[in-house]
Amino acid sequence: MQTKFKLSRLAMNTGQVPGLPKNPRQWTATDVDRLARSIQETPELLDARPLIVVEHGNKFVVLGGNLRLAALKKLGWDEAPCYLLPADAPVDKLKEIVIKDNGSFGQWDYDLLANEWDDLDLSGWGAGVPEDWGKVPEPVASVHAGGSTIPGAENLPPELQGLDINPDNLPKITGDDQTAMDRIIIVYPKDKAEAIAQTLGLETFDKVVYPYEEVPLLKPLSE
Numbered sequence: 029m030q031t032k033f034k035l036s037r038l039a040m041n042t043g044q045v046p047g048l049p050k051n052p053r054q055w056t057a058t059d060v061d062r063l064a065r066s067i068q069e070t071p072e073l074l075d076a077r078p079l080i081v082v083e084h085g086n087k088f089v090v091l092g093g094n095l096r097l098a099a100l101k102k103l104g105w106d107e108a109p110c111y112l113l114p115a116d117a118p119v120d121k122l123k124e125i126v127i128k129d130n131g132s133f134g135q136w137d138y139d140l141l142a143n144e145w146d147d148l149d150l151s152g153w154g155a156g157v158p159e160d161w162g163k164v165p166e167p168v169a170s171v172h173a174g175g176s177t178i179p180g181a182e183n184l185p186p187e188l189q190g191l192d193i194n195p196d197n198l199p200k201i202t203g204d205d206q207t208a209m210d211r212i213i214i215v216y217p218k219d220k221a222e223a224i225a226q227t228l229g230l231e232t233f234d235k236v237v238y239p240y241e242e243v244p245l246l247k248p249l250s251e
Contacts, residue, residue, distance in 0.1 A: 029112045030078055035101060038079070038108065039087040040094045041126070047119035051094045053130045062152055064099040078109035080129060082122060088112070091122060092129030211237075 043050035067074055079093035088110065090097050100108050113122070141150060216224050225233050229244025240246040 031110055031112055032107045033081070033088055033110050034107050035097070035105060037086075037088055038081065038097055038110070039084075039089050040097060041089050041091055045082065045084050045089055045119075045122065048091075048122050048126070051090075051126065051130075053094065055095050055098070059095065060098045060102055063095055064102045066153060067096070067099055067103065075109050078111045080113065080125060081110045082113045082117060083115055091126050 041048070041051040074096065077093075079096060080091045081088040082091060083089075091113070093108075097108065113125070214224070221233055225231065227245070229247075230238075240249060
């Protein structure tokens with residue numbers, strides 16, 4: 029039965045109904061603020077999707093719409109549209125309603141959102157887009173090594189962020205037997221990783237530092 033109740037008669041689901049666990053959905057103050065703003069902008073949606081409640085004592089416990097109730101309280105509303113479940117509804121049915129109301133099926137098509145819905149406040153409307161949605165990425169720094177440009181220089185060790193570096197310019201290192209050692213860094217397109225690994229005789233790159241004797245193509249040099 030659809031009706032309206034004063035907010036003072038409504039209670040969030042904290043587990044007070046015997047056999048029914050508390051609401052499993054979590055949210056933040058930011059979520060409440062966003063939903064409150066959304067309700068102000070389109071109150072018609074609240075009427076179209078009322079809170080789902082069940083009577084318990086002198087209150088009506090909200091099974092579906094606890095976040096909406098928090099937003100309505102923030103807005104200072106006096107009442108809310110509600111759908112009242114039968115008083116004799118079994119607990120298993122109440123549990124089912126809680127989970128199904130809080131759940132969501134399907135996924136957003138982010139390509140479609142980015143190309144055809146990008147002029148809208150998707151984050152503010154609860155579309156669940158990434159935090160950096162719509163932001164223009166900052167330019168990636170680069171260095172020149174041996175005449176070529178290496179993107180992402182700021183992520184390299186300090187000794188590699190210079191110009192025309194060769195192994196002799198790097199800090200000296202030695203092996204376990206004090207043998208003088210050198211090293212290089214290979215920069216490659218991400219989609220070429222498998223091909224490059226296989227060229228070296230590896231199935232894949234599972235770490236970033238390989239002693240030469242662990243590289244099948246170079247292993248004969250250690251014998």
